[in-house]
Amino acid sequence: MNFFFKIKENPLLSLLIILLILLGIVFVVVMCFEDPKKIFKLLGVSEKEQPKYEVLKFLGISMGGILIALQALMSYKRAKALEDTAKAQADAANAQANAAQAQARANENTEQGLRQERLKNAIEHLGYEKDSVRLGGAYELFHLAEDNKDLRKTALDILCAHIRQTTGEKEYQEKHESKPSEEVQSLLTLLFVQNHEVFKGLRINLQGSCLNGANLRNARLQGAILTGAYLQKAKLDGAHLQRANLVEAYLEKASLSEAHLQEADLFYVRMQEAYLKQARLQGACLRAGFLQAANLDDAYLQGVDLRDVRLQGAYLPGVRLQGTRLSFLYLSEATLSGAKLQGAGEQSWTSSTPFACRIRQSINKESDVSRLVFGDIEPAGVDLVFEGVSDEKKKLIRERLRPHIGKPMSYGLPEDSDAITGAYTEEEAEKWIAEYEKAMSEVPKDDS
Known part of the structure; x- marks a missing residue:
């Protein structure tokens, strides 16, 4: 047929x-x-x-x-039949592809709707009075960020704002003066210690947060905004704080051994009795900081701005101060045995000068310690000098300072300081620069 x-x-x-x-x-x-x-x-x-x-x-x-x-x-x-068949198959394939795209768009719209619903619910839960409900909302936000890269910055900003708001309340500060609440500590651990990779490269804003006594060991806080934050007695050992903004922050008695603070801004910081053994602060700004009775044993401070810093009674054996900017550095009763001051003194570089340039500028340059300040303590001014230092520590230092009280101001290193002065070589400088650049290469780029 x-x-x-x-x-x-x-x-x-x-x-x-x-x-x-x-x-x-x-x-x-x-x-x-x-x-x-x-x-x-x-x-x-x-x-x-x-x-x-x-x-x-x-x-x-x-x-x-x-x-x-x-x-x-x-x-x-x-041939015509084959051509017609091929065309029909192509048309069918195009129709199938269009249908698949339409289905994908429908699925995406559905998923987007679900994400928005989850985001809305999580934010609502953060506003509840009950801690457990708020923490549940915070975890929901975290999981949203974990599943959706586009929501990571939004989730982090909301969670940081929640920490700032929660810890900024007067009632909270009175109740948790020395230790964070379980809710806040859980969030700090989740966001910056255990699962920090989720928010890698995003700017953390905890400005003014009350985090006294917080456990932030090995936390990833590179570039974090911690201006005016309260971190007294906080545990920050091994924490990564490169390029962090800690201007006017409160870190009295904080533990920062082996912490990474390269290029951090610590202007006017309060770090009395802070424990900074082997901390790395290369290229940081400590100008006008309060570090009385701080422990900087074997710390790395090459190329640091130390103008107008108060280090009375500080423990500084073996501290590396090569190429630092020293001007009116107050060191009464500071322990300087083995402190390395080669190439330190007045410098021509500014706060924007890269670390490598700072170090290279002082190659073969003799130390200038003429502006290190000793003495000049009024009898009534001892308590003011050691404001923020514990009474027990203050009593011990007061006894040590007794010979200096009422004595005229003196400049330069005492003969019995045992500090190391002189110049450093180009080979030493390049070694420090290489170590610094290797450490900074691990700092994620800012994707905010």
């Missing part, structure tokens, strides 16, 4: 088949009749020639031509 349908639909094919049939009939007649003279005459074949041979030759050529035409026609039809 399909064959006859194709013949009916294609006149050219019908004509070729009819011609082929007619030629076949003629061929049969020629072969079967002994005297087909009339047929010869119709075909224009002379009787003098070999009529039968010529007729067969003519029929053969004609039938061959028709067969070739039929084959060409069928090949064309097959």
Whole structure:
């Protein structure tokens, strides 16, 4: 049936088949009749020639031509059919792809709607009075950030704002004067210690937060805004605080052993009795800081701005102060045994000068300790000098300072200081720069 349908639909094919049939009939007649003279005459074949041979030759050529035409026609039809099939398949594939895209958009819209709903619920939970509900909302926000990169900055900003708001309330500060609440400590651990990779490269803003006694050991707080934050007795050992803003922060008695504070801004910081053994502060700004009775044993302070810093009674054996900017550094009763002051003194660099340039500027430069200040303590001013120092520590230092009270101000190093002065070499400078650059290469770029 399909064959006859194709013949009916294609006149050219019908004509070729009819011609082929007619030629076949003629061929049969020629072969079967002994005297087909009339047929010869119709075909224009002379009787003098070999009529039968010529007729067969003519029929053969004609039938061959028709067969070739039929084959060409069928090949064309097959090619056309294949082309139509390919086009149909392509159209079907495009339709399927469009349907898949439409479904993907629908799924995305659905997921986006679910994310927005989760975000809304989490924010609402943060406003509850019950600690456990607020903490649940905070964890929901964290998991949203963990699952959706686009929401990470939003989630971090909300969680930091929640910490600032919670710890900024007077009632909270009175109740948690020396130790954070379980809610706040859990958030600090979650965001900056255990799962810090989620917010890598994003700016942390905990400005003015009350985090006294917080456990932030090995926390990742690079570039964090901690201006005016309260971190008294906080545990920050091994914490990463490179380029952090700690201007006017309160870190009295905080533990910062082996902490990373390269290029941190510690202007006017209060770090009385802070424990900074082997802390790394290369290139930091400590200008006008209060570090009375602080422990800086074997700490790294190369290229640091130490103008107007109060270090009375500080413990500084082995501290590395090469290439530092020293001007009115108050050191009465400070322990300076083994302190390395090569190339330290007045410097021409500014706060924006890179660490490498600071260090290279002082290569082969002799120490200038003419502005180190000793003495000049009024009898009534001892308590003011050691403001922020515990009464027990203050009593011990007062006894040590007794010979200096009421004495005129003196400059330069005492003869018995045992500090190391002189100059450092280019080889030493390049070694410090390489160590510094290696440490800073691990600091994530700011993606805020």
